[in-house]
Amino acid sequence: MIYENLMHVRQRIEDAAKRIGKSGDEIVLVCVTKEVGIPQIEQAIKAGVTDIGENYTQDAVKKFNAIGKKVKWHFIGHLQTNKVKDAVRIFDLIHSVDSLKLAQKISKQASKLRIVKDILIEVKTSAEATKYGVLPEGASNLIEEISTLPDLQVMGLMTMAPIVDAPEKARPYFRRTRELSQAIAARRVENVRMQWLSMGMTQDFEVAIEEGANMVRIGRAIFEG
């Protein structure tokens, strides 16, 4: 079932990408595994998944210890400052940085481990979707502050749309985030890249891709049904 679901999701990604003149290969599929255990994750990896998304550091540590570095690990939940140590160690990309304080902790920990940590800035485009994230009007300033920290690399933006009854209703949130990403890229802040636009989940990933997402985070469409 996981294999079939994954094939179907991949096809839908490909179709959405084609609608805007892209290829499906340009979109990274982050397989969100917060609801499933290690056996299902292993099945997904056998079926070709290369990127795993987790919301909780404690769960992720267990899964990481069992599965290891054969996949890329993405942190997509709210990162508490007391979990930064583990998060910096196991995650390749942290999608949810929304404050200078959190960025400073990540920077410090990365320096300790002598690595450079890639992060995305989480933008709150919708008050209903999440209480976390920097407001769009504050994103540029926050990114400039963060860009001065050592051993940290801003690689793009992440957002969540609110729960909607039709995917089309999520479009304005994604469009706003893409426009913000373009505006930030145009400022050419040193040490800041706008390479990734992480947006779109099971309910709305095709619309997100049409609006420029090149990283989608999908759980239910792979593991349910």
Ligand SMILES: *Cc1c(COP(=O)(O)O)cnc(C)c1O
């Ligand atoms: C759970 C989650 C997803 C995946 O949602 P699905 O509806 O299972 O596709 C994506 N992003 C974040 C931040 C999540 O918490």
